[in-house]
Amino acid sequence: MPVKYLIIIDDIWDEKFWGFIKYAFTSNQLGSRLITTTRKISVSQACCSSSDDMSYKMKHLSDADSKRLFYKRIFLHENKLSP
Template identity: 40%
Template sequence: LLILDDVWDKDAWLFLNYAFVRNNCGSKVLITTRRKDVSSLAVDQYTIELKTLQYAESWELFCKKAFRASKDNQCPENLRFCAEKIVARCQGLPLA
C-alpha cells in the first residue's frame, strides 16, 4: 500500500503512475486530494468524495477535540470568540 496525501498536481500523479508495475499482485495506491482534476484520474467506482460539515457539526467536532479535558467538552466563554473564528475559517473541513 502506497499513500500519496494531498496531491495537487495532475501531471505529478501521471508521472508517478508510470513508475508502478502492473503485475496484479494486489498492490494499492491511495491518493487524497482536494482537486477534482486529480481525482478524475481514478476509476469512478473507487472515488470517495467527502462532504464538508455544517457549522453546527464543525463546532461540535472542534469543541470535542479542543476542550476534551473540560466537563462536557464545552468551550469556555473567554475563548468563544476565538474558537468561533477558528471554526469558521476551517470552512467545514474536518481535517483542517
C-alpha cells in the same frame, strides 16, 4: 519478484504532480492498492488509470463537526478554547 503494497498519498493538488509520481508504482496482480486523496475532481479523475478504479466524493464537515475537530486537534478537547 513482485511485491504486494498498500500506499496512501494524501491531498494531491495538481494533475501534473500525479503525472510525475504515478510511474513509481508498478501494476501487479497481487492485490496491491494505491489510494489517493484530493480536493479537486480533475485530480481525482487523473488518478484513475482504468475503468476498475473508483472515485468517492465525501461530504463536507458541518460547521459543528469542523469546530469540534479544530478544538480537539488544537486544544485537546472538543468544546471550548483553553484559558
